[in-house]
Amino acid sequence: MPGYLTKQDSVPIAGAANLIIRSLLDRQQFSDPLGEAERLGISSALWPLFGMLWPSGTQLAERMATRPLKAGERVLEIGCGLGLASLVCHRRGMDITASDGHPLADRFLLENLRLNALPPMKYCAGHWNPPEGTEGDGTAASTVSGQFDLIMGSDVLYERDARATLAGFIDRHAGVGAQIWIVDPDRGNRSAFHKQMAVYRFAVVEERLDHPALDDRPAYKGRLLVYQRPALAS
Numbered sequence: 001m002p003g004y005l006t007k008q009d010s011v012p013i014a015g016a017a018n019l020i021i022r023s024l025l026d027r028q029q030f031s032d033p034l035g036e037a038e039r040l041g042i043s044s045a046l047w048p049l050f051g052m053l054w055p056s057g058t059q060l061a062e063r064m065a066t067r068p069l070k071a072g073e074r075v076l077e078i079g080c081g082l083g084l085a086s087l088v089c090h091r092r093g094m095d096i097t098a099s100d101g102h103p104l105a106d107r108f109l110l111e112n113l114r115l116n117a118l119p120p121m122k123y124c125a126g127h128w129n130p131p132e133g134t135e136g137d138g139t140a141a142s143t144v145s146g147q148f149d150l151i152m153g154s155d156v157l158y159e160r161d162a163r164a165t166l167a168g169f170i171d172r173h174a175g176v177g178a179q180i181w182i183v184d185p186d187r188g189n190r191s192a193f194h195k196q197m198a199v200y201r202f203a204v205v206e207e208r209l210d211h212p213a214l215d216d217r218p219a220y221k222g223r224l225l226v227y228q229r230p231a232l233a234s
Helices: 036-040 047-051 055-066 084-091 105-115 165-173 190-199
Strands: 006-013 016-024 074-077 095-100 122-125 148-154 174-184 203-208 223-228
Touching (some): 016 105, 174 190
Antiparallel strands (some): 203 223
């Protein structure tokens, strides 16, 4: 990747074979010769975060490794970053679409598909919270279309989102009976997000995912948030 230092790791995933993942070397990697970061309003500190492996992403990948396969199920990962959970789904044969608002995410995803000898996978630019003033200029607009049976994401509640743009995005793309899976490392925005989702009639069930450090797994504290709308009365 021109302008960036990267590394390559074999990432263990409970319930599935390891994945080889190309990621940024560290959080200091930043190169913006075309001014993409400036146009999108992403600071140099935030710019590299998509290209790191995050513990919550591994937690989501492990859940998707053991989720029963459902014929015809359409799955969308939001804020996929390096796409660990999407890669697990794709390797299992699910109908998965990865999405992210970062303009470099698709390039890293292509490389990680190649490293794992996987066929092409569907990817869309998907930015649920574009900077103010860019919604209509095409620089940060979502290109995710259609509805899905499962929408999943990890560590996506990292900002207050006072405009409830993530809840609105999910509402637009959640099919009838859809589930929403969010792995959250106990960030402080969870309660506010529950209320935003409730506006769209989504109820939530929380599951703790805490576990101590093991030989091949670091300790983790967080929870799986599962949202679903109640069935309409017949």
